Amino acid sequence: MRRPKRFRVRWVAALAVVAVLFGVTPAAVRATPVTQQSVEVSSSPVATECAGKPVRVDARWYFPAGRPTALVWLQHGFSRSAANLDALARAYANSGFLVVSPTLDSVNLTGCAVAYNIADNSAFARTIGGVFGSGRDEGSPLAMSLGRAREAAHRPDATMPYRMVFAGHSAGGEFVVVAADALRHSDPIAYRRLAGLMLFDPVNSFLGAHFASAAASLGSDRLPIRVIASQPSVSNTFESGVSILQRTTRQDFLGSRLVTGVHIDAEGESTDLIGELSELAVPRPRNGRVIHTLATGWSSDMVADTMTRTYYPGGRYYDLLLSTATDTTLPVR
Template structure:
């Protein structure tokens, strides 16, 4: 039984909206603004979801990172990683999506058929260049709160998802490919953080099958198979569906909570286990530097097989290569 299923009876703590920008800590070089984003649930229903925006100190962000939490989690749990992206010069958007619903399937986790909802989530990015679109309006509000009025939202972007969020963003990225090809052309990387398959549907398989036909990099940072990640179901799906020489790394002593780092809480560590500092550091280092390279169209050798940093972790037994 996966962490997602075990936690299905627990309540997800609500996230309070912040009306003013805040700094995450004294050492941070980013500014956070908390607002909302509207996402259609059906033809007659629209959700207003909490959304955090992390603005880097640089006047021109290098790209946008859309970072999606997993089941029974919220955007607050992704703050540590979001801050690392922002420290590196990325603008980061982290929405809270419902984890699962019994009636309308408007959730990050697929318990019936949530594809209509995920199509609407994809539309956030697909229609982002329209000034009146949901994402554009959320960004404008956040930029005002953060004192960044007049700063344009980057056209290029990275999509990253943790746990069930990895299942969701695989589908979302492919939906962009099929429905908003102009927006998809600006997608530089799909990043899967210990992805976990939803209990129903084939969203990840469908998404990866489409993405595999493109040159868009798909990299995972995973933990070993165990209960909390449904025996590494998402990573297994990735290795089955995408035939490429390099698909990321597995942290040999990793925890499902590694992607949340210092912003995790007991709902993850209770059954996922506490993270080791070295694993969190490795995950954040790879995630940020792979995103930086993907956006720049470069390869910083040290973070890939054969490079000094990578080989050091490989030799130490901290990671194994996914391929």
């Protein structure tokens, strides 16, 4: 996407900020679609509840070419939508994962939102975590959504996998961390299906301590967590979320930071004008390729309970990233 001329940047940026603050959804600024012949995409809402009222959450389903190896819940961040993670979702599907990418509100007076801003959203995160925990149950909200999406995509062979990975970008990273810890406490049997968390530049909310407490709880349980971080910026609240994970993890290896990374690299070619203006930058294609490779590789290892050497320090691909100053290893404190 071509950048706006310099004399228009401030004016358009101001409009973008106003749009975000007043709840204009990013669906008004369409993300660039990514075409992959081997992936079928279908939309189907998920019926749930929030603040004592029924809620229908829009969701995109991405079907791999063959039988899915695991389910990935891919959650966008503040002022974004599932469309902005389309390229990443397709990368997961091309690696054999069944992907569901919900679109959640960014601002909600009763906390039914992806971020904790004007109201506590932890109860909503717990509810959505429960939706995924019961996903294999016949007649459950997630199973019903998959059934409709499967029919629309003409994929009757695609059934709900046993194993699952929760993945989130920005505020979506905090949301899935809180949801995962809630599932651990509320439904230990369903929690066993959770192979791990894959977080893309996760952001800690300005309010509350839910991220820190959930991360510490999951750290003590030694749930596999991997992180791909960008450089510190206003958009990621100067890596507040990453620093929490560095303090709470009990893993020897947490993840990587992209040397030239910007917050919207995880969105890649699926980003939009609001995303670019928030960074005054565009996603770097090279970083996007690295994100796709590491995220799908690490997630596959979580599911299989293996360690593919090339994706970790000492491995050929990972060390190539280090030697070419593409990324650095996140220190564990």
